[in-house]
Amino acid sequence: MTRPNRGAEFPPPVLISTTGDLAALCARLRGETFVTVDTEFMRERTYWPELCVVQLGGTDEVAVVDAMAPGLDLAPLGELLADQAVMKVFHAARQDIEIFVLRYGDVPRPLFDTQVAAMVAGFGDQVGYDSLVASLTGGQIDKAHRFSDWAARPLSPAQIAYAAADVTHLRRVYEKLTARLEKDGRLEWVGEEMALLADPATYRPDPELMWERLRPRTGNRRMLAVLRAIAAWREREAQRSNIPRQRMLKDEALLEIAATAPDSPEALARARGVTDGFARGKTGASLLAAIAEARALPDSELPEAPASRDGPRPSPALVSLLKVLLASKCEQHNVAAKLVANSEDIDRLALEDAPDLPALHGWRGEVFGADALALKAGQIALGVDGRKIKLIRS
Numbered sequence: 219m220t221r222p223n224r225g226a227e228f229p230p231p232v233l234i235s236t237t238g239d240l241a242a243l244c245a246r247l248r249g250e251t252f253v254t255v256d257t258e259f260m261r262e263r264t265y266w267p268e269l270c271v272v273q274l275g276g277t278d279e280v281a282v283v284d285a286m287a288p289g290l291d292l293a294p295l296g297e298l299l300a301d302q303a304v305m306k307v308f309h310a311a312r313q314d315i316e317i318f319v320l321r322y323g324d325v326p327r328p329l330f331d332t333q334v335a336a337m338v339a340g341f342g343d344q345v346g347y348d349s350l351v352a353s354l355t356g357g358q359i360d361k362a363h364r365f366s367d368w369a370a371r372p373l374s375p376a377q378i379a380y381a382a383a384d385v386t387h388l389r390r391v392y393e394k395l396t397a398r399l400e401k402d403g404r405l406e407w408v409g410e411e412m413a414l415l416a417d418p419a420t421y422r423p424d425p426e427l428m429w430e431r432l433r434p435r436t437g438n439r440r441m442l443a444v445l446r447a448i449a450a451w452r453e454r455e456a457q458r459s460n461i462p463r464q465r466m467l468k469d470e471a472l473l474e475i476a477a478t479a480p481d482s483p484e485a486l487a488r489a490r491g492v493t494d495g496f497a498r499g500k501t502g503a504s505l506l507a508a509i510a511e512a513r514a515l516p517d518s519e520l521p522e523a524p525a526s527r528d529g530p531r532p533s534p535a536l537v538s539l540l541k542v543l544l545a546s547k548c549e550q551h552n553v554a555a556k557l558v559a560n561s562e563d564i565d566r567l568a569l570e571d572a573p574d575l576p577a578l579h580g581w582r583g584e585v586f587g588a589d590a591l592a593l594k595a596g597q598i599a600l601g602v603d604g605r606k607i608k609l610i611r612s
Contacts, residue, residue, distance in 0.1 A: 231280045231382030233373070235287035237294070243283075244294040247276050252305035253298070254388040255326070257314045258368040258381060265456045265463065267317050270368035274298075275385030282381045284373065292321065299326035307392045309333050309347045309384075316421040325416050332388065334411045335395045338404050340552030351387045354394045359383060407581045411557065425453035429521075432469055434476070439520035440513070445476035446521055447512035451505055467491065467505075479509055532568035540564050542600060543593055546607035547586045558582050567594070 234240050247253045254275035259267040272283040272295060285292060299306060299318055306326040308314055310333045315325055336345045341353070348359040363380040399405045414420055429449035434442060449472055456463040471491040480486040486506060487497035496502050541564055548555040559567070559577040566573040567590055578587035589609065592598045599610040 229279050229386075231282050231378055233378055234281050234283040235290060237289070237291040240283060240290065240292070241294040243274065243279075243281050244298040246279070247274060247298055248301050248304055250276050250304055252307050252330075252389075252392065254307045254385040254392065255299075255314065256308065256381070256384045256388070257317055258366075259313070259317060260367070260369045261462075263461070265460050266320060267313065268369060269317050269321070271373070271381055273381045273385040275382075275389055277389075280382045280386050282373070282378050284371075286369065286371065296322040300324065302327055305330055307332065307388060309350070309388060309391070311415055312420075315415060319418050319421040323418075325418055325421075327416065329412060329416060330392065330396075330408070331412065331415060332391050332395055334415070334557075335399060335408045337554035337557050338407045338411065339395060339398055339402070340554070343554045343556040347384070350391055355387060355390045357387050357390075359387065404581075407553075410580060423453070425450035428453050430524075432473060434473065434524070436477075437523040439517075439523060441476050441479070442521045442523060443515050443519075444479050444509055444512040445472065447508045448472055448475055448505060451508040455501065455504070475505075475509070479513055480506070481510065481513075482506070530569065532565050536568040536594070537564055539593060539600065540567055540590055542607060543590060544586055546600075546609075547589060549606075551585050553585060558586050 232243075234243055254273075256273040257269060258271040258273075259269050261267045269285045272285055272292075274281045274283065283292075283295065284290065296318075298304065299322065306329045308329065308331050311329065311331040315329070318324075318326055332350065333345065333347075336350055337343060341350060348361060351357045351359055360380065360383075363377055366377055366380075368377070396405065399408060426446065429442070429446040432445065432449065434445055436442065448467075452463055452467050452472065456466045459466070468491050471489055474489050475486070475492075478485070478489065480489065483494075483497040483502055483506070486492055486502055487494045492502075544555050544559055544564065548558055559575070559582070563573075563575050563577050566575060567577070575587075576582055577590070589598060592611075593600070597612055599612070601608050601610045
């Protein structure tokens with residue numbers, strides 16, 4: 219087990235369970251240049267994440283905040299997270315930030331995600347925290363308590379030590395990563411990647427767009443209208459009841475209901491995963507009302523069918539060439555390919571003359587985009603030099 223009290227670099231963690239102690243801690247941390255942040259939460263049985271623990275690491279102290287302590291007011295934490303003078307450092311920040319957006323209404327600012335930074339620095343597409351700690355600091359993370367019941371009280375000494383270790387090691391990871399990125403002139407690249415994480419809209423899914431995640435394989439716009447309506451209904455009902463959307467109604471059931479568009483409790487109950495009690499109750503009635511409303515929409519208000527499946531397809535050979543170029547350029551520049559372009563980007567590059575893609579702009583354009591367009595134009599070819607791909611310019 220990692221022991222945060224080993225040497226001056228690892229101060230012993232302090233458990234915070236009162237508002238006064240939290241306020242004093244946050245006041246001290248607001249004097250820091252940066253603070254490392256992590257959370258432990260439970261979500262298996264709820265739609266909204268249930269915040270259990272917040273870990274905070276400063277230069278000389280590490281604190282584990284019991285977010286479920288009776289009477290604890292987390293307002294001082296919100297003030298720290300909003301302090302523009304203190305960088306908030308996370309690893310794989312998205313779920314942590316979602317919790318804070320829900321609680322405080324905004325993203326911690328400014329913020330830095332070491333997982334994103336590691337991709338920019340050449341550590342692979344999605345490097346794990348333990349691997350990053352080992353590579354940059356030589357430390358080891360014991361993940362034995364990763365799946366602890368963080369809502370159970372009291373917190374055990376082992377849980378507190380585990381939670382504290384994450385933010386302690388994160389300080390050294392941040393310092394080493396930023397030094398490396400600054401030396402390579404890539405800190406600005408990371409700043410561009412932080413823009414999506416720093417947008418509160420990233421953490422507020424639009425119920426009206428949830429149907430698109432189901433990737434329906436149909437061009438029937440009326441069915442898509444029903445699917446859009448019932449996917450939005452499920453999202454709102456899951457939020458209202460605070461249960462996971464899949465426990466409200468599984469994706470397979472939504473797709474079947476959209477295809478059959480039942481107009482009675484009896485017809486609804488025939489869908490897979492729908493009980494007779496559900497279909498005849500208030501929840502079933504509200505679902506049937508959403509279906510009826512979608513069925514009554516005029517043609518002009520029906521959603522368009524996904525365009526990608528029935529439209530022209532890119533040349534598989536050109537797609538393969540562009541993927542080889544992407545891998546080669548990212549290997550050359552020591553940056554994760556996932557950050558530069560994804561499969562959909564490559565397909566659009568192969569199919570369209572001038573697609574508006576991030577891969578063609580900024581640092582991505584320098585690393586890959588300009589050469590991708592040159593390859594399409596026949597201005598460069600790909601060859602092999604020993605064990606590496608090389609560009610042959612005409």
